[in-house]
Amino acid sequence: MSSVTMLYAVLLYVAFAVLLIGVVRKIVIYARTPQPLKIPTTPAPVTKAGVAWRIAKEVTVFESLFKSSKWTWIFGWMFHLSLLLAFFRHLRYALSPESFIWPIINLELVQALGKYAGFAMVVGLLGLIGRRIFVDRVRYITSPSDHLMLLLIIGIATTGLLMTFVERIDVIMLKSFLLSLVYFDWNNIQAMPTDTILMIHLGLVITLMFIFPISKLLHAPGVFFSPTRNQVDNPREHRHIQGWTADDSATSKPV
Amino acid sequence: MADFDVPVLKEYPVIPVIQPGSMAHLSPFKSKPDHNTGIGFPGELVDDWHDKAIAKIGDMVKNSRALQVFLDICVKCGACTDKCHYYLGTSDPKNMPVARQDLLRKVYRRHYTFAGKFFGALGIPGFVGAADLTKEVLDDWYTYFHQCSQCRRCSVFCPYGIDTAEISMAAREIMDTIGIGSKYNNEIIVKAHKIGNNLGLPEPALVNTMEGLEEDVKDETGIDVKFPVDVKGADVLLITPSADFFAEPHIDGLIGYAKVFHQAGISWTLSSYASEAANFSMFIGSGDNLKKQAMRIRDAAIDLGVKRIVAGECGHAWRVAYNFWNTLIGPFDFLDPNYPIPQHICELTHDLIARGALKIDKEANDHRIITFHDSCNVSRASRMGNIPGGQFSIPRDIIKSVANNFHDMAPETIHENTFCCGGGGGLLTDDLVELRVKGAMPRMEALKHVIDDHGVNYLTAICAICKSQFSKVLPYYDFPMDMIGSLHQLVSTAIQLGEKD
Ligand code: SF4
Ligand code: SF4
Numbered sequence: 050m051s052s053v054t055m056l057y058a059v060l061l062y063v064a065f066a067v068l069l070i071g072v073v074r075k076i077v078i079y080a081r082t083p084q085p086l087k088i089p090t091t092p093a094p095v096t097k098a099g100v101a102w103r104i105a106k107e108v109t110v111f112e113s114l115f116k117s118s119k120w121t122w123i124f125g126w127m128f129h130l131s132l133l134l135a136f137f138r139h140l141r142y143a144l145s146p147e148s149f150i151w152p153i154i155n156l157e158l159v160q161a162l163g164k165y166a167g168f169a170m171v172v173g174l175l176g177l178i179g180r181r182i183f184v185d186r187v188r189y190i191t192s193p194s195d196h197l198m199l200l201l202i203i204g205i206a207t208t209g210l211l212m213t214f215v216e217r218i219d220v221i222m223l224k225s226f227l228l229s230l231v232y233f234d235w236n237n238i239q240a241m242p243t244d245t246i247l248m249i250h251l252g253l254v255i256t257l258m259f260i261f262p263i264s265k266l267l268h269a270p271g272v273f274f275s276p277t278r279n280q281v282d283n284p285r286e287h288r289h290i291q292g293w294t295a296d297d298s299a300t301s302k303p304v
Numbered sequence: 305m306a307d308f309d310v311p312v313l314k315e316y317p318v319i320p321v322i323q324p325g326s327m328a329h330l331s332p333f334k335s336k337p338d339h340n341t342g343i344g345f346p347g348e349l350v351d352d353w354h355d356k357a358i359a360k361i362g363d364m365v366k367n368s369r370a371l372q373v374f375l376d377i378c379v380k381c382g383a384c385t386d387k388c389h390y391y392l393g394t395s396d397p398k399n400m401p402v403a404r405q406d407l408l409r410k411v412y413r414r415h416y417t418f419a420g421k422f423f424g425a426l427g428i429p430g431f432v433g434a435a436d437l438t439k440e441v442l443d444d445w446y447t448y449f450h451q452c453s454q455c456r457r458c459s460v461f462c463p464y465g466i467d468t469a470e471i472s473m474a475a476r477e478i479m480d481t482i483g484i485g486s487k488y489n490n491e492i493i494v495k496a497h498k499i500g501n502n503l504g505l506p507e508p509a510l511v512n513t514m515e516g517l518e519e520d521v522k523d524e525t526g527i528d529v530k531f532p533v534d535v536k537g538a539d540v541l542l543i544t545p546s547a548d549f550f551a552e553p554h555i556d557g558l559i560g561y562a563k564v565f566h567q568a569g570i571s572w573t574l575s576s577y578a579s580e581a582a583n584f585s586m587f588i589g590s591g592d593n594l595k596k597q598a599m600r601i602r603d604a605a606i607d608l609g610v611k612r613i614v615a616g617e618c619g620h621a622w623r624v625a626y627n628f629w630n631t632l633i634g635p636f637d638f639l640d641p642n643y644p645i646p647q648h649i650c651e652l653t654h655d656l657i658a659r660g661a662l663k664i665d666k667e668a669n670d671h672r673i674i675t676f677h678d679s680c681n682v683s684r685a686s687r688m689g690n691i692p693g694g695q696f697s698i699p700r701d702i703i704k705s706v707a708n709n710f711h712d713m714a715p716e717t718i719h720e721n722t723f724c725c726g727g728g729g730g731l732l733t734d735d736l737v738e739l740r741v742k743g744a745m746p747r748m749e750a751l752k753h754v755i756d757d758h759g760v761n762y763l764t765a766i767c768a769i770c771k772s773q774f775s776k777v778l779p780y781y782d783f784p785m786d787m788i789g790s791l792h793q794l795v796s797t798a799i800q801l802g803e804k805d
Contacts, residue, residue: 075376078372079369079372079373082365082366082367082368082369082372082373083367083368083369084368084369084370085367085368085591085631086627086628086631087627087628087631088370088467088470088627088685090456090459090460090465090467090684090685090720091683091684091685091686091687091692091695091720092687092692092693092695092696092720093687093692094692095690095691095692107463107464107465111463113383113460113461113462113463113465114381114383114461114463116460116461117383117384117387117461117462117463118381118382118383118461121381121382121383125381125463180382184382185321185322186319186322186382186385186386186397186400187380187381187382187385189322189324189397189400189403190380190382190385190397190400190402190403190406191380192380192430192431192432192433193430193431193432194419194431194432194433195380195433263417263418263419264419264432265376265377265378265379265380267376267377268377268378268379268464271373271376271377271464272377272463272464272465274369274373275370275373275374275377275464275465275466276369276370276373276465277370277459277465277466277467278464278465282687282692284626284627284628284630284631285626285630285644285645285646288630288631288634288635289630289631290631292367292368293367293591294591294631294632
């Protein structure tokens with residue numbers, strides 16, 4: 050095994066472990082932290098099904114963002130949708146040939162859209178960066194890390210596009226490398242193609258996986274736990290008690 | 305009139321360019337030691353305030369999912385930046401909701417996230433939006449967490465529902481914990497604990513005032529409308545903001561409730577022990593005090609043996625009543641389950657009107673051209689009736705059934721998009737007049753349009769704070785101070801007491 054293959058194999062495993070453990074840990078924290086009082090932003094649904102619908106709209110069409118800022122919505126939505134399509138297209142690197150998802154992934158539509166999604170992604174991300182640079186209010190609240198995260202993903206998208214449209218790499222070889230990792234086939238890890246562009250692409254992805262659980266990227270799991278969005282508006286009908294409102298001995302009583 | 309520039313009302317809303325520090329000079333008076341100790345906090349800034357504040361943050365995120373999630377997941381998208389009336393009215397970027405949150409978030413990030421600790425150790429916490437807690441940061445907290453009326457407008461527009469109100473409540477709780485409180489709020493809470501209402505109005509004075517009202521109404525209508533206090537066995541306990549007892553224009557609302565009860569034949573009473581609907585403990589984010597204040601109401605209801613509790617016109621009080629009472633002072637197994645517990649006075653009146661139980665003469669309000677200001681806490685933090693949005697339709701239905709001339713303000717300024725009056729969240733104090741006037745600008749702008757287009761001369765509110773605030777700020781914008789009035793004042797005008805009796 051070449052040292053490059055070795056290095057990336059180890060890094061991918063570690064990064065994936067960090068991502069998985071980090072995100073699961075946060076989800077557990079969010080799920081376990083009590084919400085002592087009812088604070089849905091009203092008008093709010095009065096049933097659980099209504100709440101599911103409210104959140105579904107937030108995570109699919111970004112309903113609240115649409116209300117507040119059309120430009121941010123267009124760029125943000127473009128980026129996230131492209132991300133989803135690119136994700137589908139990348140599944141082929143991680144699934145065995147028998148997987149039942151193949152018929153979906155092989156759909157011409159998914160392949161075609163996924164292929165060009167990278168462009169939409171870059172446009173969306175550039176739009177978001179543009180807002181950070183040119184809108185004084187957004188510039189004021191932006192930290193260097195906010196820019197770097199966008200640049201990181203732009204880097205991932207552009208290297209991906211380059212590999213698809215300019216400098217094609219040996220996809221078959223890459224696939225057998227990744228599948229040997231996915232299936233823990235450690236005695237038989239396949240060599241990774243050593244194109245520079247691929248190494249950059251994967252390096253950036255690995256960085257992203259490390260950053261995810263310690264950054265604002267936690268908005269992805271976090272949005273499902275936001276009490277202003279996920280609480281049912283029924284305080285008169287159902288007595289809500291949790292945390293210090295259930296157990297008066299708690300030390301801290303935040304509203 | 306003012307030693308600051310009153311904003312100019314524009315034809316169309318304009319998002320201002322940021323002016324860093326433009327409101328840094330304004331913060332409310334700090335509380336005296338006994339106001340702090342009176343509600344369970346240290347009298348003055350403790351020596352180890354830095355460590356204590358940081359420990360408190362950690363403690364609080366463990367006990368509030370809202371705080372934990374909100375501090376973690378803001379992506380700094382900026383969608384909320386132009387949604388706060390205080391930003392729109394002052395141009396101070398720290399009044400942009402996300403920037404206000406960041407004042408606390410940066411300290412949380414520095415001490416409770418890997419990224420903040422790592423880059424903090426490298427000496428560049430700002431790289432990841434983290435910062436150490438310094439005296440300057442603490443001063444910023446005091447200033448800008450008292451320039452937030454906890455109106456939740458930002459939370460409507462945030463893609464994750466991040467509610468700056470929660471953050472500012474938490475920040476005030478942290479500050480109280482290390483001995484820094486605002487005089488206005490803490491003094492009032494001490495009074496409410498001691499005497500039972502924000503005004504510090506004792507039982508004899510309350511009884512006296514109500515007798516005076518009975519005489520006034522008798523003089524005016526010839527009818528014996530009662531304003532009962534501490535009547536055991538009454539059906540309804542009315543919990544209303546104490547401002548209703550003698551502030552203008554609130555008092556005309558109280559007269560309206562009394563006339564409604566009178567004509568519907570509902571026996572009701574006030575309680576001298578629980579003579580306050582307002583609960584300022586919410587503004588300072590203190591669960592202990594919130595519960596303690598609310599508990600008086602449960603005790604009074606049991607003591608008087610009432611069957612129902614009805615809440616008067618007040619925004620944050622309705623939030624506390626609607627959303628928190630059941631949690632804090634429930635279960636209400638001693639009340640009549642056939643009525644909503646608690647019930648808003650508007651729900652009650654609406655119901656009576658729908659059932660034809662009130663005799664109304666709409667023409668009596670014909671001299672008024674009316675608009676309605678949705679109060680923040682009613683609109684975005686509670687509900688009326690059985691369906692979402694009842695808090696918008698029910699008050700408007702009432703107005704339209706007691707008056708002929710009604711015009712809504714622009715849709716982007718009403719319902720859940722409503723702009724705060726500028727005085728909510730514990731900021732209704734003279735030391736913050738500049739902020740209150742500037743923060744009222746978006747509401748005043750919308751009001752100006754209906755005045756110009758329809759000749760509106762009556763601004764209806766269902767919140768004691770809104771009413772006081774508008775009385776104060778309307779003149780700064782050259783509107784008549786007395787154009788603000790209670791919803792139940794309209795009811796009071798239209799209701800025909802004699803005819804049915
Ligand atoms: S809208 Fe929400 S996520 Fe966006 S900057 Fe404001 S608080 Fe943060
Ligand atoms: S809660 Fe209201 S006052 Fe506070 S930041 Fe949000 S919009 Fe501004």
